[in-house]
Amino acid sequence: MAKKYAEKLDRVTKTINLEQPDRVPFMGIIIGSWAAGYAGYTMKDIFFDYTKYDLAVNQVLQNFDFDCVRIAGGARPGPVFQALGESAKGFTTPGSQSPDDSILQYVDVSYMEAEEYPELIKDPFAFIFEKILPRKYPALRGNAPQQAIALAKSGMLYTKFGSAMRGFTQGWLNNYGNLSLTRGSARAPFDMLADFLRGFKDIMYDLRRYPEEVCSACEALLPLAIKGAKHSFGGPPQKFPFIYMTLHLATYLGPRSFEKFYWPTFKALIQALTDEGYGFLLFFQGNWNAYLDYLTDLPGDKGQILALFETVDMKRAKQVLGKKMCLAGNFSTELLLFGSSNEIEAHAKSLIDDAAPGGGYILTTDKSWLSVQDVKPEKVQILMDAVRRYGVY
Template identity: 35%
Template sequence: MTDVVALAKEREQIFRDLFSGKTPKRVPVSNPATLEFAIQYYGEDLAEAQWDLAKAEPALDKFCKEFPTDTTPIGSIRPPAFYQLLGSKAIVMGSGGFMQHPEVTGMFPEEYDDFIAAPYDFIIETILPRLYTELDTEPNKKAMVLAKAMRAHLDDYTFVGQMRERVNAKYGMVAPAVALTEAPFDFLADFIRSFKGISSDLRRYPDKISAACEAVLPLMIKKGRLPDPAMLGYSFLPLHMAPYMRNSDFENFYWPTFKKLVEALADEGYNVQLFIEHDWMRFLDFLYELPENTIMRFEYGDPKVVAEKLGKKHIISGFYPITLLQIGTQEQCIEKAKELLDILAPTGKYWFQGDKSIVSVDETGNTGKNLRAVLEYVIENGTY
């Protein structure tokens, strides 16, 4: 067995232990910087490299060689061809080359009853043509547009998968499979009614929101499934709206179907990772009630309180402030990593990740230098 193969097996076992509730050999480490960061860091044009992914691979290779990590640092890259062919208004490329999600509305409030009656049909027949303008056409042309877009999507993600396999084989990293889904309330807010629309609907159509969340729940369960529950991977839920809601609204409208979703996926044998965006400290008692070993990546909050309340039952991650990598000294950045290790590693269920992903470089170059130092420190000192 080569050293690289042995390293990959060791890393895989670390994650299998973590996901099953066992204390692994050491704290697993994921690089919070993404492929978008790597492309820019090594001098490639971000927009151009996303159109021609072959130009991204040399940057990814150098990134994996120079920045120690257990998992492949690809992140949630969205190749733009698929979205341009569909005439997307929901995901668009900004002037800096980043794929962005602007505020969009796919459904009007007077259409709640139609959505509730048949959410999948309504999404296909009404919402998609509104958000993807090239689908707003006669059936034969729509089929051709969709076929071209799906061909581009398949080609791009096949290349991304092959690129990931090549760097994994070279550097002994692991790439847990990921299925992306959303809490039903967040799904309504993101692409159906918009953040502004759903906030208004809480006052005007509360009963319809509850019914819509229940109606879309089976679709969110389906989106969260991996091909095989036993594989190394997880269902990923980025959580958006809860911090902006009143406690009573969270409890009545957000929590019920969110909890059902996580429980359903856990019951089917899937690991679940939550990206707990913004500040959820007032909802920690709710989070405790989720199935054991739910992975919780926190953006903000008090890690000591989280460790005390959740650390014995759940897997804790996040908290490391990526802004510190840009503005802090190397000593300050390493000290913060040490602080989080001291607080969270004793739970036996700590996964080192940033409080969010790093997608852009800074002019000073501090982020790259400090990031490398922090990753090296955690890899070397995160033993149990």
């Protein structure tokens, strides 16, 4: 396993550093719900019995020899949410708020009123802690002793969850030579504001009605975003593994609004953390064809950013960004449900031809694998075989 890990690490790090390895790496994007379905468990199982999450991922890693993986969560700590009153309005809990086998569901909720922007801007941490969290979780709405008990209990349960996950991760490395690309996560300030405070619908109103407040709120949230990323990473800064960041709402804004509301604090976040030596795996959700030129101005040295795209003209992305950052993604997940073997192979070969010359490309799908009903295991294997056939340098 040590030899296998060393081979994968050499292949992947050369690719990330824009050097030419022996072949194009393939990255598996494993969501807990996909692993659970593959192993015969429900989402309720892995929410409340973490050992079943470990067993599920073990089965996946035993049967699929990925070059690298992003094990993208999916096992949310059910007992923590129960301790907080289980009313995490933004997400549903399998077994109580949704069926046992339902994948994670996001519900668009606004926890903050537009009139509260000044309070958020003045002290975002206090506002979130004192106003937003009690609105999300019933157990935090009582008197001070009740709040303290709920926080202490949920904190202990979350510590137990985190300890279990760290142990599982080490086991996956030891047992399967598993190379995980990420550790910790971050959020762009605009996404923090939109996803966790105002909600998708209301933030779109705010761009027209309260544009300066939105900009000021993003600036106020920037220090929290930096601190949160460092805390989730743990330990001293290092370029690899990467901090993971999903860029959620950027492409909903249009280029002009993106430049005003999203780009300044997103770029500042990347600047602050890459200056300290961290690296990023950035998942560019949506269609980024109109935004590629912005990304040429992202801070960071060669090898500090891995750009995972959902939808982009990969040939143009290689031309624009290929000398600055490693590229990944853009393989249609739909083909792993509806595609024939020939279609899967042809799409993989096309992406390799467009993005892999000279190194700097990791082939993976354009979306995470949510369900075995959406991404068929046998078609994942076809894709992996195609990468090994066509991706040799």
